[in-house]
Amino acid sequence: MIKNKTSKVIFVMGVSGAGKTSIGQLLAKNLHVDFIDADDHHPTSNIEKMSAGIPLTDEDRLPWLDNLHQIAKNHLNIGGVITCSALKEKYRDRLSRSIQDEIVWIYLKGSYDLIYKRMQNRNHHFMDAAMLKSQFETLEEPKDAIEIDIVDAPEIIVEKIINEIMMKAEIGVIGMGVMGKSLSRNLARNDFKVALYNRHVVGKEENIAIDFKQAYPELNQAQAFDDLQKFIQALERPRKVIVMVNAGAAIDAVLKSLLENLEAGDIVIDAGNSHYKETNRRIQLLQDNGLYFIGTGVSGGEKGALEGPSIMPSGDKLAYQKIQKYLENIAAKDDNGRPCCTYVGEQGSGHFVKMIHNGIEYAEMQLLAECNSILKHQGLSNEAIADIFEDWMKDLGSYLLGITVDILRKKDGDVYLLDRIMDKAANKGTGKWATSCIAESGVAATMIPAALFARYLSFFKEQRQMAAAHFSIQNKSSEERKVAKEELKNAYQFSRIINHHQGFSLIKSVSDQNEWKVNLSEIARIWTEGCIIKSDFMKSLANTSKDENPILFSEPWSSILKKSHKDIQNVVIKNVTNQLHVPCLMEALNYFHGIKIADGSANLIQAQRDYFGAHTYQLKGDESGKKYHTKWSD
Ligand code: 6PG
Numbered sequence: 001m002i003k004n005k006t007s008k009v010i011f012v013m014g015v016s017g018a019g020k021t022s023i024g025q026l027l028a029k030n031l032h033v034d035f036i037d038a039d040d041h042h043p044t045s046n047i048e049k050m051s052a053g054i055p056l057t058d059e060d061r062l063p064w065l066d067n068l069h070q071i072a073k074n075h076l077n078i079g080g081v082i083t084c085s086a087l088k089e090k091y092r093d094r095l096s097r098s099i100q101d102e103i104v105w106i107y108l109k110g111s112y113d114l115i116y117k118r119m120q121n122r123n124h125h126f127m128d129a130a131m132l133k134s135q136f137e138t139l140e141e142p143k144d145a146i147e148i149d150i151v152d153a154p155e156i157i158v159e160k161i162i163n164e165i166m167m168k169a170e171i172g173v174i175g176m177g178v179m180g181k182s183l184s185r186n187l188a189r190n191d192f193k194v195a196l197y198n199r200h201v202v203g204k205e206e207n208i209a210i211d212f213k214q215a216y217p218e219l220n221q222a223q224a225f226d227d228l229q230k231f232i233q234a235l236e237r238p239r240k241v242i243v244m245v246n247a248g249a250a251i252d253a254v255l256k257s258l259l260e261n262l263e264a265g266d267i268v269i270d271a272g273n274s275h276y277k278e279t280n281r282r283i284q285l286l287q288d289n290g291l292y293f294i295g296t297g298v299s300g301g302e303k304g305a306l307e308g309p310s311i312m313p314s315g316d317k318l319a320y321q322k323i324q325k326y327l328e329n330i331a332a333k334d335d336n337g338r339p340c341c342t343y344v345g346e347q348g349s350g351h352f353v354k355m356i357h358n359g360i361e362y363a364e365m366q367l368l369a370e371c372n373s374i375l376k377h378q379g380l381s382n383e384a385i386a387d388i389f390e391d392w393m394k395d396l397g398s399y400l401l402g403i404t405v406d407i408l409r410k411k412d413g414d415v416y417l418l419d420r421i422m423d424k425a426a427n428k429g430t431g432k433w434a435t436s437c438i439a440e441s442g443v444a445a446t447m448i449p450a451a452l453f454a455r456y457l458s459f460f461k462e463q464r465q466m467a468a469a470h471f472s473i474q475n476k477s478s479e480e481r482k483v484a485k486e487e488l489k490n491a492y493q494f495s496r497i498i499n500h501h502q503g504f505s506l507i508k509s510v511s512d513q514n515e516w517k518v519n520l521s522e523i524a525r526i527w528t529e530g531c532i533i534k535s536d537f538m539k540s541l542a543n544t545s546k547d548e549n550p551i552l553f554s555e556p557w558s559s560i561l562k563k564s565h566k567d568i569q570n571v572v573i574k575n576v577t578n579q580l581h582v583p584c585l586m587e588a589l590n591y592f593h594g595i596k597i598a599d600g601s602a603n604l605i606q607a608q609r610d611y612f613g614a615h616t617y618q619l620k621g622d623e624s625g626k627k628y629h630t631k632w633s634d
Pocket residue numbers: 273298299300301358361426427428429430431531532
């Protein structure tokens with residue numbers, strides 16, 4: 001059952017005699033919205049002219065069209081039906097300028113003969129053949145209107161119009177994987193009319209979207225397809241299509257078929273974890289075809305996508321504004337009720353920011369894995385470690401710390417599930433991309449690569465087993481192995497500050513290089529809810545990082561770093577002697593030592609470069625920036 005509810009403004013157009021007024025009135029009545037007859041809104045000068053039998057010029061019509069445009073705008077969120085002949089395209093353009101997406105054009109189409117016959121049969125209404133002919137001559141048939149044949153009775157026509165309007169989905173989702181399904185349900189729960197599509201692969205993927213729709217009551221109003229053309233036809237214009245398929249070749253394959261079916265002005269939104277440079281390329285590809293491509297980071301996993309993810313869109317700003325309401329409605333809300341969704345910037349900046357989000361996520365996860373292994377090495381049980389982490393939640397609360405407590409406590413029968421899980425960490429690629437980007441950008445964001453390489457090392461299970469047997473580890477007494485809990489907590493906090501400092505500095509640097517003008521405090525704000533790295537720390541960053549001062553030098557973080565420096569040093573020293581693998585804790589400390597050395601060791605590197613390659617060097621205190629070369633040996 002389709003609900004008769006629309007907030008759209010509906011223009012009913014066509015030549016005189018096509019039945020605009022009776023259809024328009026009936027339509028407005030059925031939709032419970034205002035009815036406006038354009039003829040009632042002519043300026044006095046036009047009325048006088050018309051009464052004198054003088055035909056109106058295009059110029060005369062301008063103030064009248066502007067009146068109607070304003071009336072349409074006044075009805076934008078409440079809906080309304082406006083009947084207006086609007087025979088020329090330029091009239092329709094004037095009526096719909098800046099509100100194209102909020103209005104629907106209905107074109108009542110009928111033949112000259114039919115209309116002429118009807119006119120003759122009507123009492124008190126006379127139009128001679130010449131006048132009707134001139135209407136048909138003036139008529140420029142609309143391309144983007146819903147075309148309705150006027151042969152039927154008004155009741156049937158109105159029913160057809162309502163069906164057409166109500167049946168059109170506002171937004172479509174391609175790809176009914178875990179994330180696509182959750183996003184679709186989220187859209188439907190927010191009362192958006194959604195069309196769902198999943199490809200049809202015989203024996204492998206059959207009726208996926210249709211079965212999915214049937215499984216969830218909130219998808220009652222949704223339309224499901226495994227035929228791409230039908231899916232496209234079900235969407236209102238400009239079409240808005242969220243693509244939620246695997247990053248890489250799958251996106252390009254979907255884009256190829258979309259390009260064959262979509263039209264100029266349509267908007268494709270890639271909500272997967274695509275590489276931002278690929279997004280740049282796809283934006284250009286669609287732009288070359290008159291379409292828009294919005295690349296958007298979406299974080300929060302399956303649950304987040306369903307209940308409110310953090311959303312990081314980028315690309316053409318005007319195109320973004322056309323999809324803004326959908327993304328903002330489905331996004332998580334921050335503590336002030338604002339959506340965790342913000343326009344990040346031009347090009348693929350949204351996917352770039354999501355990639356760095358994932359890089360930060362890698363290091364945050366690795367830090368927790370290291371803290372867990374340090375505590376385990378001291379002989380603590382999973383429950384005892386969970387208790388410690390739970391205690392940390394009080395002042396270092398984060399989503400990742402919270403789920404780690406749950407994971408540590410999860411049992412599979414009598415044993416802890418965690419102890420049964422193979423210690424080989426997989427990855428889907430965003431950490432690798434972030435690491436390549438770090439190398440390319442020239443920013444020393446060292447913790448993300450450290451976390452990535454820890455995952456890579458974990459993967460060499462057999463080699464690790466061989467090495468464990470080959471290189472003996474001297475066992476220490478439990479007292480020698482002990483790391484003070486408070487020291488570990490401080491070391492963890494220290495490392496998180498460095499990790500976030502590095503991540504945000506990286507975003508700033510790449511944003512500057514690309515002139516994206518990414519707003520760092522907005523990014524921190526949209527990461528306060530919905531995403532994997534949401535935390536109390538992120539909330540403080542959202543409130544304090546507005547001046548874009550690097551986190552390292554911002555309070556209270558700067559003081560915390562000073563205060564816990566000794567603690568992380570002790571933790572790292574202890575774990576070096578204990579021969580534990582704690583690359584992210586070590587890297588946090590290492591970076592801190594590197595950044596706070598005003599006079600470093602790179603003078604020797606420069607001398608060596610100049611020695612063997614005549615690469616030149618600069619001199620301390622020489623402000624001119626002059627480059628020197630020395631003949632170092634005979
Ligand atoms: C998120 C996650 C999400 C996904 C990662 C996993 O923000 O919701 O980051 O994007 O879980 O891609 O990445 P790895 O498989 O590389 O760990």
